[in-house]
Amino acid sequence: MMKQILSQAKPVVFDWHFPNVPVHRAQDSDPDGETTPQADVMVEEPEVAKPPMYAVVMYNDNYTPMEFVVYILQSEFRHSIDSAVEVMLTIHNNSKGIAGIYPKDIAETKAKKVNSLAHREGYPLLTQIEPHQGE
CATH class of the missing domain: 3.30.1390.10 (Ribosomal protein L7/L12, C-terminal domain/Adaptor protein ClpS)
Structure with missing residues (x-):
């Protein structure tokens, strides 16, 4: 029973701006009412230059x-x-x-x-x- 519940659970996604706050992913709706999951995008950490x-x-x-x-x-x-x-x-x-x-x-x-x-x-x-x- 527990395995079945875990397999149906949606993964928790975190926004890189706020790493400790989960983001509830929006899904696009088709005109017929079906939902299409959005693609994940890899975001690179910004480079921070050392000060002169x-x-x-x-x-x-x-x-x-x-x-x-x-x-x-x-x-x-x-x-x-x-x-x-x-x-x-x-x-x-x-x-x-x-x-x-x-x-x-x-x-x-x-x-x-x-x-x-x-x-x-x-x-x-x-x-x-x-x-x-x-x-």
Whole structure:
């Protein structure tokens, strides 16, 4: 008896927009009253592109103390002490260095915050963002 009931049950179909809500499939009616099941269509998941990434670049100057740059790298960019010192030395030796790589809105926010902190402390530290070509 149970097998007969299960074989007569209609399959439950889910809409990909709402995966947990069953869709009651409509069937086309012929003029004579018979119903024709609709064909199933495979829908491919939409491709989501990764956002373009931007490097937060800090520039060297002759007035901002190295300790302040290390502090900024640790507090704002979550570098370890060793990593922060390495980036600070890169900035010092190469005139600029990458503090971090983020999507554009996050990179802009971090650059503005660092510039504001430096200005508030009386340092001319300049931080800008540049498009970053990923690996």
